[in-house]
Amino acid sequence: MEQRLDFVTLGVPDLGAVRDFYLGGLGWEPVLEVPGEIIFLQVGHGLVLGLFGSADLDADVGAGQDSGRSAPFTLSHNVEGEDEVREVMEQAREAGATILKEAQPAAFGGFHGYFADPAGFRWEVCFNPGWSVAPDGTVGIVPV
């Protein structure tokens, strides 16, 4: 698992309220917005901040999560294919992580798994064929 963080996804109780703050108040611009569902904001070279309904985020992590006790956000490590998702999940398991969701097809069309580090922080290991990072760090996200 490379020493790399690609997405920080915040699970929010009210997407409209955070939309008003980040887009309206601060004037930030989304890479991709699916109205009522998710907002992706580029916040660095190859780095995305996701705003996602907290119930939707919990559903995405699935039944393996430490329900009600996990902090309402995830960190994501993106890789290039399904085999790499499996390899990184296995490496995390061997390093002492708790597997929350085994590597599997993701609802959005890619392939992913989730693990928790020893403090309970949740990492997604994700292959998203609609995600790209240009040499200058610009992120592209298209629905798959």
Add this chain to the structure above:
Amino acid sequence: MEQRLDFVTLGVPDLGAVRDFYLGGLGWEPVLEVPGEIIFLQVGHGLVLGLFGSADLDADVGAGQDSGRSAPFTLSHNVEGEDEVREVMEQAREAGATILKEAQPAAFGGFHGYFADPAGFRWEVCFNPGWSVAPDGTVGIVPV
């Protein structure tokens, strides 16, 4: 406030356990480690993941936080000086943020403030004279 995230700091109950996982298990290397206190890992172009005792993190945010209900992590937006910390905190306030800690000298030697977005996620606005990012994205952190 520029559309930029510089640090993700996780408040962990047991620093030794996460150290074993990230440094021992995954083989990640720190930018800076203050034994028993904090570990900084570079996880992207100009991006740092901090591992910090959760009680220390809460103490850093201070009395303004939503004690016991805030997710145990912070996002940081770093700026170039004290005046810029004040300006960004004011912009966040005007955008609808809740101020948790007014702009002030920080315990580590810099200058910072904290606000919460409408979902309660905590942002630090920080001037850290010991922090730098090289053109290739390499982060430097030296104690100040």
